[in-house]
Amino acid sequence: MKLVIVNENEAGQRLDKLLAKYLSEAPKSFVYKMLRKKNITLNDKKANGNEKTALHDEIRFFLSDETFDKFSKKNEDIPKINKSRKLQVIYEDKHILLLNKPANMLSQKAKSSDISINEEMLAYLLESNQITSEELRTFRPAVCNRLDRNTSGLIVAGKSLTGLQTMAEVFKDRSLHKYYLCLVSGEVAGEQTIDGWLTKDEKHNKVQISREYTEGALPIHTRYTPLERKNGVTLLKVWLITGRSHQIRAHLASIGHPIIGDSKYGNRKVNLKYEASYGVKYQMLHSYQLVMPQIKGDLEYLSGREFTAKVPPIFENVFGKVFDVNAGCNSGS
Structure with a gap:
């Protein structure tokens, strides 16, 4: 029995x-x-x-x-933690877990052989005895948002059913505000909200931006604020008002300010320069801040809280002392 x-x-x-x-x-x-x-x-x-x-x-x-x-399926697909790549935990309680995802890591696996931050998060919970393999039969914690493989920054995971459902809802209704840091080509002056229409080419995993509506296009809204400008580059703080695939990367490129290091939407000549000078191999885009909305229910204690993720070292290598990007970017407040 x-x-x-x-x-x-x-x-x-x-x-x-x-x-x-x-x-x-x-x-x-x-x-x-x-x-x-x-x-x-x-x-x-x-x-x-x-x-x-x-x-x-x-x-x-x-x-x-x-x-x-x-008749019981075994949980044999949970990988062990990669000890050489320790998870950067920003915040944790019984319901949610906030992580700082490095570049060159999937948010969720695309095929069975992939190891994503979702699998590493599960392995972390198993390793720390917060969940058992037996419990994974009926409930599996999961990440609630996705970042492109080569975009670093904040990932939210639901550890409990309540946490998973609540976070999924605030991402879906866009009441949770998401802010990014990126380094773009060209000197950008002035805060601005840019609008447009996005169409995705599923076959080639690439999007196109237009100013006028075309059939199947989705509306996009992106707000940016220049933080620093120097030597033909600008550090932008970007508020992702709508959350479409590749929105920030493609939208900024469409107005002539592609993100440095972006091989899909960026400027090849500029990218080669920064790769040679600083070792930049990925787009300089980092999800650095989440601002929680007013939340009702068991997670009410998170209402209004802000969480930030320290940028990767390559940002500091490029910015040097001119860009104080990590001021206040350590944990939840």
């Missing part, structure tokens, strides 16, 4: 949906048969599967270990 006590991340769902996570390899007919025969019970009573589970409910599986193991 196996006893499962429903936890916070399992409560509130239909019993049959939860059982399908524990017995993920079993046909539905098997699960319902076991319920009918009382080989699976809820709080020591017969159940039909449509009951809503509650915190601390007791589910008993009167199955042999061999049968349970046969």
